[in-house]
Amino acid sequence: MKRIALLSLALASLSLPLAAHEGHDHGDEKKPMVAPGNTPQRLPDGGVFLPKSAQRGMGVLTVKTAEADLPKSLELAGRVIMDPHLGGRVQAMIPGRIETAGPHGLPAAGSKVKKGEVLAWVVPSSGAIERSNQSALLAELKASQGLAEKRLNRLHELADTVPKKDIEAAESEVASLKGRIAAVGSGLSGRDALVAPVSGVLAASNAVVGQVVEPKELIFEVIDPDSLHIEASAYEPLPLDQVVSATVAVGERSVPLKYIGASRRLREQALPLMFENHATGAGLTLPLGQPVKVQVSLKATVRGLPLPMAALVRNTANQVVVWVKTAPERFESRAVQTQPLDGVRVVVTGGLKAGERAVVQGASLIAQIR
Numbered sequence: 001m002k003r004i005a006l007l008s009l010a011l012a013s014l015s016l017p018l019a020a021h022e023g024h025d026h027g028d029e030k031k032p033m034v035a036p037g038n039t040p041q042r043l044p045d046g047g048v049f050l051p052k053s054a055q056r057g058m059g060v061l062t063v064k065t066a067e068a069d070l071p072k073s074l075e076l077a078g079r080v081i082m083d084p085h086l087g088g089r090v091q092a093m094i095p096g097r098i099e100t101a102g103p104h105g106l107p108a109a110g111s112k113v114k115k116g117e118v119l120a121w122v123v124p125s126s127g128a129i130e131r132s133n134q135s136a137l138l139a140e141l142k143a144s145q146g147l148a149e150k151r152l153n154r155l156h157e158l159a160d161t162v163p164k165k166d167i168e169a170a171e172s173e174v175a176s177l178k179g180r181i182a183a184v185g186s187g188l189s190g191r192d193a194l195v196a197p198v199s200g201v202l203a204a205s206n207a208v209v210g211q212v213v214e215p216k217e218l219i220f221e222v223i224d225p226d227s228l229h230i231e232a233s234a235y236e237p238l239p240l241d242q243v244v245s246a247t248v249a250v251g252e253r254s255v256p257l258k259y260i261g262a263s264r265r266l267r268e269q270a271l272p273l274m275f276e277n278h279a280t281g282a283g284l285t286l287p288l289g290q291p292v293k294v295q296v297s298l299k300a301t302v303r304g305l306p307l308p309m310a311a312l313v314r315n316t317a318n319q320v321v322v323w324v325k326t327a328p329e330r331f332e333s334r335a336v337q338t339q340p341l342d343g344v345r346v347v348v349t350g351g352l353k354a355g356e357r358a359v360v361q362g363a364s365l366i367a368q369i370r
Contacts, residue, residue: 038051038053040054040369041369041370042369042370043330046332046333047326047330047331047332047333048330048332048366048369049329049330050329050330050331050366050369051329052328052329055329058362058365058366059361059362060359060361060362060366061359061360061361061362062325062358062359062360063307063357063358064355065305065307065348065353065354065356065357065358066354066355067304067305068303068304068305068306069301069302069303070301070303070304070306070341070347071244071297071299071300071301071302072297072298072301072302072339073295073296073297073298073339073340073341073342073347074238074295074298074340075293075294075295076232076233076234076273076293076294077232077233077291077292077293077294078230078231078232078233078248078275078291078292078293078294079230079231079290079291080228080230080286080287080288080289080290080292081229081230081231081288081289082203082221082223082229082288083224083227083228083229083276083283084229086198086200086224086227087200087203087221087222087223087224087227088196088198088221088222089197089218089220089221090119090194090195090196090197090218090219090220090222091215091218091219092192092194092213092214092215092216092217092219093122093215094122094124094192094215095124095125095212095213095214095215096122096123096124096125096191096192096212096213097122097123097125097210097211097212097213098120098121098122098208098209098210098211098212098213098219099121099122099191100120100209101118101119101120101121101193102118105209106119106120106205106207106208106209107119107205107220108202108205109203109204109205110201110202111201111202111205112200112201112202113196113199113202113222114196115196115197115199116195116196117195117196118193118194118195119195119196119207119219119220120194120207120219120220121191121192121193121194122191122193122194122213123191124191124192125212137184138181138184141177141180141181141184142181144177145174145177145178148170148177149174151170152167152170152171152173152174155167155170194219194220196220197222198222198224199222199224200222200223200224200225200283201222201223201224201225201283201284202220202221202222203221203287203288204220204221204288205219205220205221206218206219206220207219207220221288223283223288224283225281225282225283225284226278226279226280226281226282226283227276227277227278227282227283228255228257228276228277228278228279228282228283228285228286229274229275230246230248230275230276230286230292230294231272231273231274231275232246232273232274232275232294233267233268233270233271233272234262234270234273235269235270235271238273238296240262240273242299242300243262243273243296243297243298244259244297244298244299245257245259245275245296246259246275246295246296246297247294247295247297247342247343248292248293248294248295248343249292249293249295249342249343249344250286253344254295254342254343254344254345255277255282255285257275257276257277257294258275258276258277258278259273259274260274260275260276261273261274262274273294275294293343295340295341295342295343297342302339302347302349303349304339304347304348304349305347305348305352305354305358306341306345306346306347307322307345307346307347307358307360308344308345308360309344309346310360310361310363311323311359311360311363312338312346312363313363313364313367314367315333315335315367319335320335320337320338321333321334321335321367322334322348322358322359322363323358323359323363323366323367324352324356324357324358324359325357325358325359331359331366333367334351334352335351336350336352337351
């Protein structure tokens, strides 16, 4: 009986909660973080748990950051313009009606043309009274020409008795009448040729068969497919002697530009800077008039971590952050300070250390995990 009582007392003592000793309260101790399974989710400390399977499905890629000295860049607003040396415009010189220049009809935008090629004809238009006056003048000139030729023939028959100067005057009169008839006749039935000024590709074609055009109206625009010109606008003082080159982003690649020079006259309170690129197909990468962001590189350098722009996302506080892989399945966000580099990359100057693995693909998807 005594053994049974002692056993019951021991079991009862085990079922009671253990009390902490004085000064040793275990209730405030931090519990170890337990992996939340195989479901991507946001952790209490703001990090993100992302299993390997989810990383592969989301296409998450990381790179090890490395510090480097990079050229300092400024971002300017610009637009694509025509190369004035290798491009040209075709405008109407006279009022008239558009007609085709060949069996294939009018050339469409994007067609290749050669210098000197006739793209279309402009048939001059005139009123009924003007045409009747020209027709009457033409008939009068033809009658005068007939009389002058008959007089010249009689003088040739009497060449032995008529002074030579009279014969020369009659010949000059006949030649003058022929020239006047040709001029009036071309005004009635002549056509004005629209000729390609340079070889290249039609950037614009505003011609339709039967269309009535006015003088100075733009009909065709020709560009060189291997030449790209961009005009950037600097609204703040810029050290022009420090400008080296520039780049512009086209999709996911950066197109280098050569610095030509800057104007010495403000336009709309901005200083225009000219850049160019001559390469195969350079002029076809961006259409004329498209606004672009130009990254102007200076001689000065800045030290930082180059990262693609896809690595930058914004958090709920609207801060620019970069996601860093701190463990095989754990990611943390870092608020960073950046500067533009070449249109597709930026320079991180603060908030990130060299050697950390930054997410360069799938960062936006990680930021959406809750």
